[in-house]
Amino acid sequence: MQFSPTDPFRDYAPGPYFCELTSQRADDQGTARSVQARIATIGLDALHARAAAAETELINLGITFTVYSEASAIDRILPFDCIPRVITANEWRTLEAGVKQRVAALNAFLHDIYHDARVVKDGIIPADLVFGNANYRPEMKDFPVRFGTYVHICGTDIVRDAQGRFMVLEDNARTPSGVSYVVENRHLMSRAFPDLMSGIRLRPVDDYGRRLLEAMTEIAPEGVDDPQVVLLSPGIYNSAYFEHVFLSREMGVPLVEGADLMVEDDRVWMRTTGGRRPVHTIYRRIGDDFLDPTVFRPDSMLGVPGLIGAWRRGNVTLANAVGTGVADDKAVYAYMPRIIRYYLDEDAILQNVETHICREPGGLAHTLANLENLVVKPVGESGGYGITIGPRATKAQIEAARAALIADPANWISQPVISLSVGPTLTDQGIRPRHLDLRPFAVTGRQTWVLPGGLTRVALKEGSLVVNSSQGGGSKDTWVLDDGAP
């Protein structure tokens, strides 16, 4: 390919990493070349100006998340990078099948551990990892859920190594967030950069709300004709409130807070101007612990007293089900390939990252001996907190990690550093490679549907591997090319 002296891609060098735009892919339909050519036509200055305007629009629209520091609450946008991440049709077929497989295995696993626990009896996974898990909920034992679906909404974090292989980094089976940005990024892209997209056939992302509502309707208690679905949010001060607004609007259902709901005779009602109205499915965006102060945390102001009772009586469905946290635990994660094989009799379509479980003596020893080369993660945290990346850590950080490991080995796992793939990203220095990941979203009622693409998070800091929004991450529009085949 020829570069003109002013071509913004002239200095772009992804180095040893797989590039999500420029690395050769047989079925990319010329998209990478055409996107690069169009960016060159627009020019860096115009690109910067348009990107700034696009971010202003995000602020004005209130497409923000709230960051709380000691004293103040600041509404921040998720920085938007205008150079898309491109997934080819074949790549997507693999990802989609892999995510569906994973969700099926997670649900089978949850059904099993809350019923006969064959997976434990057959020695596939240690008993204490399941029953000793803080997120294991005895209340779920023998409780029937419709279609055997526990994880109705799942976000699977996927990375890509230097060879371009997709690997699952973790499962998010509780209340994964980020899907609103997938849709809003696409809208923003078509408003601000229509000339980048025109003529390229992409799988649409607008269908999420309809699919979600369909699933929420399917899982409502049996015998309810026209079920009332609501989205339960902690309220306007929650950092993901915008997403809750987005989802309730896209589904066309009320966004309720705990105080809008009440339970009487084991039935859930919402308070309306015309009195009480029954509620049948609750897509809840609050954690298990906060759902019902009479069962879980008594100090919770977010939940609804009596909700768990109504749910146990089968009068209301909660999505996701209670107790799914045991399945997305980082230690259980290490067993996922075996869990997939055990329930589905298939090999995992998407590989796991090699994981050392520090609760096991071998895993601990290996981790302690190789701290400088490993990523050490706490099993229960999310949001990228508590992670030590060995090769990037200072001596003091390594020693702190070592002390934490020795003090409580069961709280940790370790993994080799993955050379995360990169995407060309607009920076003050021009277009530069930045590491990124992918979180596809799967919705499951009677069956599983995966939103084409997902959320691409990008670590905006040079060399950084941490893509979390709370730690300097941004996002990109994620294009899944449509080749016309199913």
Added chain:
Amino acid sequence: MTRETPLLARYAEGLFWMARYLERVENLARLVDVTQNFEAPGREAESWFALVRINADEENYFKQGRTIDAEQVKHFYLLDAANPTSIPASLDAARTNARKLRPLISTEMWMQLNVFHRDMMAIAPDDLQGDRLSHICRLLKEGVQTHTGITEGTFFRDQGWFFYQLGRLIERADQTTRLLDIRYHILVPAVVDEERRVTELTQWGSVLRAAAGYHAFRRVAPPGFTPEDVVAFLLTDTAFPRSVALCVEQMEWLLGQLRSRYGLRGTVAALERVEELRAAILGRPVGRIIADGLHHFLDGVQRDLILLAAEIGTAFFRDWRPLAEAQSQAQSQSQSQAA
């Protein structure tokens, strides 16, 4: 196609108060503007302090050690977010309600309010000096008017719209009574000599301008009009959008619609209040009202409006908050913050 969807009580309350707070912002901007026009040389402090009296804010005003001073009054209403009746406090409350209502209101409504709020929160002391104050008042009015226009054109007209309109009209009627009351606090006393009479009419003209009713009034007023005609216009005209009578008439229609269209039975007590209000305003000639004491009469109307808002709150908003104590509702001029 249309499926009757229930309205969360919390949303109804939010809509009612969002509209009220925004109407309050517009009217306060109008009052500030007219006060500036009344500012008589040598009597600035008293003119501005009338604003505090009109809003019955004396206690709160002096609590923070303020004195009767033009700059301090301006600060109190335009910059002091800690003053619950100030413009920044009202805008903040409106935006917080809008934030709760984002699932319901149009994206365009939210975006305009979000940006308007941000811009107006940036008002600095310098912006209150000289001709800039009038400019700020215009921006405030236009901001609310833009909101009103966007709402008219984009907000879905199911139940929620009726609660939104109720909040706006109750606040508007209340504000018009306060504007009328300005005579009691500022205007020169009525006297016979021609020069004073002209001065007084000029000042009433300013009141009409503040209510955006000057030209309409000239069209319908008798050639040799008197202050009584101005009061009658602002109080009882059935075509002027800010007249108390028109607001009350529309409230009655809205409550009736909530009852007949949406089957909300809790409207009975509120409708009775509206009936009483109408009787008070239209039941006797304006001349009699003035002779019996306009200030006293306006006080009564303001109290009735508070009671009306309380009836609506009790019937439709309170249910979702069972833990809240039954409040002394005669004082509910602002939204309860318990949640």
